[in-house]
Amino acid sequence: MNTTTTEAAAPAVAERTPQLMLVEGNEAAALGVALARPDMVAVYPITPQTSLVEKLAKLIADGSMDADIVDAEGEHSVLSVLQGSALAGGRTYTATCGPGLAFMFEPYFRTSGMRLPMVMTIVTRDGITPQSVWGGHQDAMTVREAGWIQLYCETVQEVLDTTVMAFRLAEHHDVMLPVNVCLDGNYLSYGASRVEMPDQAEVDDFMGRKDVNWHVALDPLRPMAVDPLTGGSGGTGPETFVRYRRGQCAGMKNALRVITELHEDWARRFGDSHRFAPLVEEYRLDDAEYAIMTLGSMTGAAKDAVDEARAAGEKVGLIKIKTFSPFPVEALKHALRDVRALGVVDRSVNFRWNCGPMFQETLGVLYRLGRQVPAQSFIGGLAGADLTVATFHRVIAETRALLERPADDEPVWLNAKD
Amino acid sequence: MGQAYSTIAFDPAKCDGCGKCMTACASVKFDSTDTTRSLIQIVRSGGARIEPPRPGEFELALCRQCADPKCVTVCPAGALGKNGATGVIDWDASKCVDCLLCTIGCTYAGIALDEHSGRVSKCDTCEGKPACVPACPTGALRHVTTARIYNEVGSWEDLFAPGLAGCQGCNTELLMRHALRRVGPDTVLATPPGCVPGMGSVGFNGTTGTKVPVFHPLLTNTAAMLAGVKRQYERVGRKVTAMAIAGDGGASDVGFQSLSGAAERGERILFMVVDNEGYMNTGMQRSSCTPYGAWTSTTPVGEHTRGKSQDAKNLPMIMINHRCEYVATASTAYMEDLYEKLDKALAASERGFAYLHVYSPCTTGWRFQSALNIEVARKAVESNFVTLWEYTPESGLHFTRPVDKPLPVTDYLEAMGRFRHLSPEQVEHIQKKVTENLRFVRKIAEQADEQ
Incomplete structure (x- = not known):
C-alpha cells in the first residue's frame, strides 16, 4: 500500500464547509443556545416563544444537547431555578416574553443585582392589555431599568450568532451581567431564513472556560452569605448599597467595549456572513442629510426603502440600534454628528413622554452632542402590525420635511386610522 | 460537657392506681405475679381516704437514678455506683453486705429490701427499655429519652x-x-x-x-x-x-x-x-x-x-x-x-x-x-x-x-x-x-x- 499517495489525496487542512440550514428565528436561538453548552435550561411556554423551548426540549431529549431542563410551573420559578443553578456554578438559559416577562419581574430585577451571568431570549411581544399575542417591543422596553443588557437582532443569522456571543458577554469578568437577546415575535420568531451554522469546535474555543460564580456562590466549599441586608441610614449600610449599584453601572459601561470586542472576535473566526455592527449600524449615512432610526427586524424593510429613496436621489441614511441597553451613547453620537433631521421608529410606547422609548433616549444623546436636530417620533408595528417598505417611505418623507420645518411634539402613529 | 441520661417520668395527674406497671415489672424482673416484688411501686398518698381513689392521689416509689445519689454515699461496701454510660445506679450483689443503709439513705424509696431474696433490689431501667412504661394505660409513665439529643447533638x-x-x-x-x-x-x-x-x-x-x-x-x-x-x-x-x-x-x-x-x-x-x-x-x-x-x-x-x-x-x-x-x-x-x-x-x-x-x-x-x-x-x-x-x-x-x-x-x-x-x-x-x-x-x- 502506498501511503504517500493517500496522504497526497487529502488536503493539508480540511476546508471548512459551513453547514447551511433553513430555520426560523426561534429555532436559530435554540441552536445558538446548544452551541454555548449551558448546564441548565428552565422553561415555561408562552406565545410567541413556545417553539423555541420546544426545540430546546427536543435537542435535550435527543441527546444532542447536554443540559438539565426544568419545566417550571411559571416564569417566576423559571428564573429562580436558574438563579440557584448559577449560584452553584451553572451556565443558564431561558426565554420568555410579554406577560411571562412581567410575571418574572421580581427575580428579573434581582438577577443583575446579584451579578449573575445568564442569557434570556425575549421573543418580543406587545404589552397587554389591550389583549394581544402579537409582536412588539413593549415587554423588553418596559423592563429596561432592571440592569439587564439588551441586544436586538435584525436577522435570523444575527439571532443565532448573538445568542452564542451573549453567554460570553454575560460571563466576562468586566461585565458579569445578565443578557437579553431580543428577537421580534412573529417576524423573527416564525420567519424562516438561511443561516450558516458556526462550527462547534470553533465556538468552544471562542467561549473559553465557563466562569459563572467566582464572585458570588452558594457552595459549602466556599461558604458565604449571599445577598445579606444592606442600606438604611446608619453604619456602612448606605455605602454598601451604593457600591453594589455603582458596580452594576460599571459593568454596563464596560459591556459596550466588550460587546464590540466579541463581535470583532466572532467575525474574525467565522467570516463576513457573521459580521454584525455591535452597537450601532450606520447604513448609507456618510453623506446623508437626514436619517431614520430603527430597531430589530423592521430594519430590513427600512433599508429597502432607504435604497429606493437613494436611487431616487434622496440623501437619506439609516441608523440601526443593536445594543439598546447599555445605551450606546458614543456610537450614536458618531452616527448623529452630521444628521440635520431625524425620524425614530419605535415598536413600543413611552407613556410618560408620549413618544417611543428609543426616540426619548436618543434625545439625551443629541443633548450630549450639543446639537438641536429636529426629530420626530414614529410609533408603529404594535401588536404584530406590519412595517412595510411603504411604511418607511412615509417615515422618510415625513423626516425629510423636518429639514424645512420644526418637529411636532406629537408622535406619528403608523398603522393607525387617522 | 457532661452526660445526660434517659429517665422514667411520672405524671400523678394521669395515674389512676391501676397497678399495671407493677404487674409488668414483677413479671419481667422476677417472673412473678406478686406486685410487692415490683421495683416500681405506686402508693396512695397519705391523706387520701375517699373511695374510690381518684387520679392525683398516687405517688411513685422508684429509683430516680440520681445524679447525686445518697444511697451510694451511705453504702459502706462500695456496692452501689453511678454507671457513667447508662446513668443507672448499679448494685453489685457480690460486694453488698446487706446492711440496708441505702434504703434509709434514699428519700424516694427507690431501693428496698426484697423479702423473697433477703437482699436489696432496685430498678435498673431494663437496660434502657423499661417494661413498666408501655404497660401504663393512661400515659402517667413516660420514658424520656431526650438525653440522646443532648448527648449526641451537643457534640x-x-x-x-x-x-x-x-x-x-x-x-x-x-x-x-x-x-x-x-x-x-x-x-x-x-x-x-x-x-x-x-x-x-x-x-x-x-x-x-x-x-x-x-x-x-x-x-x-x-x-x-x-x-x-x-x-x-x-x-x-x-x-x-x-x-x-x-x-x-x-x-x-x-x-x-x-x-x-x-x-x-x-x-x-x-x-x-x-x-x-x-x-x-x-x-x-x-x-x-x-x-x-x-x-x-x-x-x-x-x-x-x-x-x-x-x-x-x-x-x-x-x-x-x-x-x-x-x-x-x-x-x-x-x-x-x-x-x-x-x-x-x-x-x-x-x-x-x-x-x-x-x-x-x-x-x-x-x-x-x-x-x-x-x-x-x-x-x-x-x-x-x-x-x-x-x-x-x-x-x-x-x-x-x-x-x-x-x-x-x-x-x-x-x-x-x-x-x-x-x-x-x-x-x-x-x-x-x-x-x-x-x-x-x-x-x-x-x-x-x-x-
Whole structure:
C-alpha cells in the first residue's frame, strides 16, 4: 500500500464547509443556545416563544444537547431555578416574553443585582392589555431599568450568532451581567431564513472556560452569605448599597467595549456572513442629510426603502440600534454628528413622554452632542402590525420635511386610522 | 460537657392506681405475679381516704437514678455506683453486705429490701427499655429519652453564630440551631424574608449569623432557587443538601406556587416551614396559616371584627397531595419526635421533595410570657389544636403522638392573649373545627392502616 499517495489525496487542512440550514428565528436561538453548552435550561411556554423551548426540549431529549431542563410551573420559578443553578456554578438559559416577562419581574430585577451571568431570549411581544399575542417591543422596553443588557437582532443569522456571543458577554469578568437577546415575535420568531451554522469546535474555543460564580456562590466549599441586608441610614449600610449599584453601572459601561470586542472576535473566526455592527449600524449615512432610526427586524424593510429613496436621489441614511441597553451613547453620537433631521421608529410606547422609548433616549444623546436636530417620533408595528417598505417611505418623507420645518411634539402613529 | 441520661417520668395527674406497671415489672424482673416484688411501686398518698381513689392521689416509689445519689454515699461496701454510660445506679450483689443503709439513705424509696431474696433490689431501667412504661394505660409513665439529643447533638457543631437576635423565649432560634446541627455543614441554606433572616442568619452589612452558605431568596421563590442549586450539584456529582427554613407566610401564601411546583416536580429539597401562624417578623400580620379568631395587626379586634374570620389553611395536608417523598408535622415541644422526623426528611430529600411543618409559638405575636413557650406548644398538641403525624407515599399517614384524651381547646386558647377577646360562639367554632380537622386527618390515617 502506498501511503504517500493517500496522504497526497487529502488536503493539508480540511476546508471548512459551513453547514447551511433553513430555520426560523426561534429555532436559530435554540441552536445558538446548544452551541454555548449551558448546564441548565428552565422553561415555561408562552406565545410567541413556545417553539423555541420546544426545540430546546427536543435537542435535550435527543441527546444532542447536554443540559438539565426544568419545566417550571411559571416564569417566576423559571428564573429562580436558574438563579440557584448559577449560584452553584451553572451556565443558564431561558426565554420568555410579554406577560411571562412581567410575571418574572421580581427575580428579573434581582438577577443583575446579584451579578449573575445568564442569557434570556425575549421573543418580543406587545404589552397587554389591550389583549394581544402579537409582536412588539413593549415587554423588553418596559423592563429596561432592571440592569439587564439588551441586544436586538435584525436577522435570523444575527439571532443565532448573538445568542452564542451573549453567554460570553454575560460571563466576562468586566461585565458579569445578565443578557437579553431580543428577537421580534412573529417576524423573527416564525420567519424562516438561511443561516450558516458556526462550527462547534470553533465556538468552544471562542467561549473559553465557563466562569459563572467566582464572585458570588452558594457552595459549602466556599461558604458565604449571599445577598445579606444592606442600606438604611446608619453604619456602612448606605455605602454598601451604593457600591453594589455603582458596580452594576460599571459593568454596563464596560459591556459596550466588550460587546464590540466579541463581535470583532466572532467575525474574525467565522467570516463576513457573521459580521454584525455591535452597537450601532450606520447604513448609507456618510453623506446623508437626514436619517431614520430603527430597531430589530423592521430594519430590513427600512433599508429597502432607504435604497429606493437613494436611487431616487434622496440623501437619506439609516441608523440601526443593536445594543439598546447599555445605551450606546458614543456610537450614536458618531452616527448623529452630521444628521440635520431625524425620524425614530419605535415598536413600543413611552407613556410618560408620549413618544417611543428609543426616540426619548436618543434625545439625551443629541443633548450630549450639543446639537438641536429636529426629530420626530414614529410609533408603529404594535401588536404584530406590519412595517412595510411603504411604511418607511412615509417615515422618510415625513423626516425629510423636518429639514424645512420644526418637529411636532406629537408622535406619528403608523398603522393607525387617522 | 457532661452526660445526660434517659429517665422514667411520672405524671400523678394521669395515674389512676391501676397497678399495671407493677404487674409488668414483677413479671419481667422476677417472673412473678406478686406486685410487692415490683421495683416500681405506686402508693396512695397519705391523706387520701375517699373511695374510690381518684387520679392525683398516687405517688411513685422508684429509683430516680440520681445524679447525686445518697444511697451510694451511705453504702459502706462500695456496692452501689453511678454507671457513667447508662446513668443507672448499679448494685453489685457480690460486694453488698446487706446492711440496708441505702434504703434509709434514699428519700424516694427507690431501693428496698426484697423479702423473697433477703437482699436489696432496685430498678435498673431494663437496660434502657423499661417494661413498666408501655404497660401504663393512661400515659402517667413516660420514658424520656431526650438525653440522646443532648448527648449526641451537643457534640455536633452549632452552625449558627452566637447572638442571633430572636425575641426572648423564641423557639425558632432553638429549632434552627438543632436542625442545622443535624443536617450538617454540606448544606446550602435558604432563609426567605421573615423571622429567620430577621434574626441575622443571612446577616447585615458584611456580617452573617450562619456558618454554611446561606441566602435570602425572595419570599416567593425559595423552593425554585433551591431546586436550581441542588440540580447543579447533582449535575457535577456533588452531594449537597438543599434546605429551606421558611415561615408559614412565605410558604402558604405568596411562595406557595413555587413550593407547589417544586414538590410536584419532586425536586430533591428539604423544606422546613416554621409555622408561627402569621407574619410575625414584620409586626404580626395575618397569613393564611393564622387560625380563626386570632388577633393579628391586620385582623384586629374592634366593633366590627373579632380577629381573623377564616380558618387556617392546612398546608401540610396540601403537601401530602403533592405525593411528596416525605411530609410531617412537628412541634418545638417534642424534640425527640422532631429529630426522628428530621432524620427521615433528610434521607427523603435525597430521593425527592421532603416537607417538614413545625409548629412554633410566637411569644411576641401570640401574646404570652416568653417562659411559657414550650408549654403553649405542648398545649396545642395536647388539645389536638395541631396534630403530629408523618406521611410517606408507601405507608401513608400515621400519627406520631396521638392524643387520646385531649385537653379542652380552651386550655390552649386561654394560654395566650391573641384569643382573649373570643366570644363563646367563636370558642365553639374553634372547638368544632379542631374536631373536624382531627376527624379528617384520622380518616387518612385509617386509610393507611387498611392498606
